[in-house]
Amino acid sequence: MTLPFDPEPAEPVGGPAAAAAVVPPKPPRHGAILLVDMDAFFASVEQSLHPHLRGRPVIVCGDPSRRGVVTAASYEARPSGVHAGMPLQEARRLCPHAEYVEGNPEKYVELSLELLDLYFTHTPDVEPFSVDEAFLGLAPRDTLADGLERARRIQAQIDERFALGASIGIGPNKLVAKMAAGLRKPRGLTLLDVAGFRDAFWPLDVQELWGVGPKLAARMRELGIATIGDLAHAPEPALAGAYGVIGPQLREAARGHDATPLVPSYEAVDPKSMGHEVTLERDSGDAAQLESVLLRLCDQVARRLRKEGFVGRVVAVRLRDSSFTTRIRQRALAGHSDRAERLFEVARALFRDHWHGGPLRLLGVSVSALAPSPDSVQTDLFADGGRADRLLEALDHVRDKLGEVAVVPAATLRRAKRGLRHVPFGAMASRVRQAPPDDGGA
Amino acid sequence: MFESLNDPVDVLTAFTGGSMEPLRFRWRGRVVRVKQVTGRWSRREGQALLRFFAVEGAADDSYELCYDPRGPRWLLSRAWTGGPQAAG
Numbered sequence: 001m002t003l004p005f006d007p008e009p010a011e012p013v014g015g016p017a018a019a020a021a022v023v024p025p026k027p028p029r030h031g032a033i034l035l036v037d038m039d040a041f042f043a044s045v046e047q048s049l050h051p052h053l054r055g056r057p058v059i060v061c062g063d064p065s066r067r068g069v070v071t072a073a074s075y076e077a078r079p080s081g082v083h084a085g086m087p088l089q090e091a092r093r094l095c096p097h098a099e100y101v102e103g104n105p106e107k108y109v110e111l112s113l114e115l116l117d118l119y120f121t122h123t124p125d126v127e128p129f130s131v132d133e134a135f136l137g138l139a140p141r142d143t144l145a146d147g148l149e150r151a152r153r154i155q156a157q158i159d160e161r162f163a164l165g166a167s168i169g170i171g172p173n174k175l176v177a178k179m180a181a182g183l184r185k186p187r188g189l190t191l192l193d194v195a196g197f198r199d200a201f202w203p204l205d206v207q208e209l210w211g212v213g214p215k216l217a218a219r220m221r222e223l224g225i226a227t228i229g230d231l232a233h234a235p236e237p238a239l240a241g242a243y244g245v246i247g248p249q250l251r252e253a254a255r256g257h258d259a260t261p262l263v264p265s266y267e268a269v270d271p272k273s274m275g276h277e278v279t280l281e282r283d284s285g286d287a288a289q290l291e292s293v294l295l296r297l298c299d300q301v302a303r304r305l306r307k308e309g310f311v312g313r314v315v316a317v318r319l320r321d322s323s324f325t326t327r328i329r330q331r332a333l334a335g336h337s338d339r340a341e342r343l344f345e346v347a348r349a350l351f352r353d354h355w356h357g358g359p360l361r362l363l364g365v366s367v368s369a370l371a372p373s374p375d376s377v378q379t380d381l382f383a384d385g386g387r388a389d390r391l392l393e394a395l396d397h398v399r400d401k402l403g404e405v406a407v408v409p410a411a412t413l414r415r416a417k418r419g420l421r422h423v424p425f426g427a428m429a430s431r432v433r434q435a436p437p438d439d440g441g442a
Numbered sequence: 443m444f445e446s447l448n449d450p451v452d453v454l455t456a457f458t459g460g461s462m463e464p465l466r467f468r469w470r471g472r473v474v475r476v477k478q479v480t481g482r483w484s485r486r487e488g489q490a491l492l493r494f495f496a497v498e499g500a501a502d503d504s505y506e507l508c509y510d511p512r513g514p515r516w517l518l519s520r521a522w523t524g525g526p527q528a529a530g
Contacts, residue, residue: 110483
């Protein structure tokens with residue numbers, strides 16, 4: 001089936017409903033938005049810290065002597081076909097002479113925080129988007145041209161202070177800035193207004209639109225929507241019928257419209273989920289071993305929930321087998337919890353229901369439907385006078401004082417030493433929130 | 443290739459302006475003079491704050507040193523020895 005096309009994108013933004021509105025639209029909070037995207041960040045940091053790596057193919061991974069996947073590849077390694085997420089074994093075949101460096105999250109987070117400090121000297125409205133990307137909102141009086149000038153200065157400062165490359169997109173909203181940043185890399189500077197966005201992106205495959213993944217793109221192609229331009233011209237009722245509320249939103253995005261607000265770090269929203277996953281040293285079909293890994297992951301997730309003051313309601317388990325087929329299954333808890341044993345009960349049940357019995361490559365556990373942790377969480381229907389709570393508090397205190405590996409579930413002891421070295425990038429968000437920026441000069 | 447080591451090492455350290463900086467260290471019987479500190483980061487282990495330094499030696503060799511206040515002691519956590527990398 002194919003869709004008839006709307007010949008002209010509807011204006012003003014928001015379609016007929018917006019056109020009929022009597023309330024005048026709010027003026028934009030920011031005159032221009034920048035998306036600073038660090039080029040091959042992890043690999044570039046290693047090259048920056050170790051000058052002998054500069055100009056050489058560098059592949060950041062887990063322990064290079066074990067198996068795993070590529071975390072990041074420098075631009076020198078990319079012509080060989082190596083990319084993030086590729087199994088290390090394949091990367092070694094494609095690029096045997098690269099330097100394989102074990103990644104170090106603390107190192108990258110530290111640099112990321114220093115980069116944020118630099119951004120705060122340009123504007124107080126900085127939204128860390130990931131460890132290597134941040135949105136910067138400039139004052140309403142600033143034009144896109146001012147944004148380009150600011151971006152040029154930021155790019156030069158990043159190079160000068162950190163010997164790192166960044167690509168920066170400048171646009172009237174987050175969507176345009178984000179997609180502009182990806183147009184020219186490395187060290188690109190790309191300014192697009194809405195018309196420029198349409199010129200650049202309408203001819204491209206619909207999957208190039210931010211937010212459209214391979215599955216959604218395949219469904220769109222079945223409807224005759226092959227390019228971003230096709231999506232921009234598709235009739236709204238047909239999109240709403242095919243994709244629900246997201247359909248018209250995607251059409252707006254294809255037209256270069258995006259009302260998503262930039263959320264500065266000092267107004268940061270709470271996380272939506274927390275999780276951990278691990279690639280096993282070798283594929284395993286040993287149920288006891290796999291459940292032991294699940295227990296460790298639940299313990300790590302629960303510990304993180306407690307540290308950051310959240311309880312969660314929905315537990316999801318991620319299972320990836322030897323053929324890289326991934327299944328994600330989730331189930332709700334009876335109530336919110338931040339306790340490893342509660343998470344594990346559900347995670348184990350999901351695992352037993354959905355594991356096909358074959359060897360697994362990767363296991364993951366995440367918890368969503370988060371809520372702020374109440375002062376006192378009732379953890380057991382059969383009250384024990386708070387002994388369990390006090391015990392957990394004491395164990396957390398021991399870990400705070402002596403480190404994460406000071407106390408681990410006994411069933412995970414064989415594998416705990418290495419696994420608990422993992423430091424989640426999630427820690428960065430909480431560190432940023434603790435230190436609101438001074439008012440800058442936006 | 444980078445070698446992961448965690449070898450205890452003696453480090454001549456400067457404490458200036460409220461910060462510390464490794465100047466030279468003894469490793470495998472030789473003294474490595476630090477030409478440049480190229481980066482710093484830290485990691486918390488319980489209450490201890492481990493401080494890491496990426497340093498470049500005078501012979502364009504490259505290292506990562508860790509100061510562990512619990513000793514207190516210095517560890518050479520990684521060294522780039524320049525040889526070929528073993529396949530994993």
